[in-house]
């Protein structure tokens with residue numbers, strides 16, 4: 001190489017221009033041929049217009065933090081929590097790889113060198129270097145192994161941290177059996193609809209509006225959906241959102257195959273509608289499509305884009321569930337067909353639902369006293385939650 005460098009430095013005087021051009025164009029190929037290593041760069045953000053977070057970067061970083069941590073000499077530390085009560089003394093020290101710390105991983109006997117650094121925009125990037133002969137292994141197995149392992153860990157982690165700890169499934173959900181089947185079929189059709197959605201150019205998402213009084217099983221329904229599809233649940237707290245941009249970031253934090261829930265959507269709409277009405281009054285009666293809420297910048301159209309899943313450029317499947325006790329208060333634009341594809345009324349407990357609850361809680365589907373209970377349920381508005389709550393004392397009666 002030194003000889004080659006020396007020769008190169010002498011070239012201007014000795015070699016004809018054309019020869020120089022040939023050598024110049026050949027030298028990168030020659031260098032690539034001689035260099036036995038290849039590299040893959042994984043940036044923190046994607047290059048497309050959406051400037052999304054690159055999921056592979058996050059998964060690979062998590063993988064390195066857990067798998068190769070012992071090999072790193074330069075680490076960064078911060079205080080984290082174990083996800084439970086923040087006031088308890090349960091803080092953890094979290095370690096991360098520091099910038100420019102190289103770590104080596106080994107996969108099926110092949111060595112992989114990783115380095116975390118900054119790109120020209122001061123965003124983080126990971127560089128993976130490996131021997132040429134492992135190219136196939138890296139492309140077809142190693143990266144897939146990282147993605148699968150970390151997604152599974154994330155799923156388990158999220159499941160243990162989301163407040164969605166309803167154990168309900170469609171089997172235990174007490175509601176009209178025909179409606180239950182319709183919802184299950186709709187969900188299954190959606191899950192199998194990847195090709196259809198890409199063919200018609202629609203985001204692969206489906207919206208469900210769950211409405212009904214408190215205690216009729218809206219949260220239980222979400223749990224049943226997540227159990228049926230094996231999707232994660234994100235319960236979004238929009239009260240902390242300050243702008244459309246925040247809303248977009250929140251959306252981008254969610255992963256594919258997830259159920260994004262906004263509970264009590266009417267409370268958010270209340271803000272918007274009140275302001276909307278105010279503007280209407282001062283705006284010559286024109287109802288503006290975009291307006292500011294009390295916090296300043298969240299707009300109805302931002303909310304609509306959010307539930308339309310428009311910020312998901314590659315359209316991984318997502319389900320949006322809005323719940324409310326006051327369906328009449330919602331803006332028709334938010335719940336129109338195509339945005340909220342199915343409107344599901346969760347209603348008071350009637351006899352069919354009662355029998356399911358009795359089976360869940362007591363293991364009985366028939367009893368002489370049921371006729372009386374049926375009458376009672378048909379003449380009162382009792383929620384399934386109230387029935388469930390009272391089934392234990394009822395046990396005594398039913399067994400006599």
Ligand SMILES: Nc1ncnc2c1ncn2[C@@H]1O[C@H](COP(=O)(O)OP(=O)(O)OP(=O)(O)O)[C@@H](O)[C@H]1O
Nearest residue numbers: 172173174213214215216217218219220384385388
């Ligand atoms: N349809 C139902 N089938 C089975 N159990 C139910 C049903 N509805 C309510 N329950 C029982 O009542 C409890 C509370 O119901 P859930 O939280 O699902 O109601 P909700 O409509 O989401 O109420 P809220 O609007 O107050 O959040 C559940 O944990 C479950 O035990």
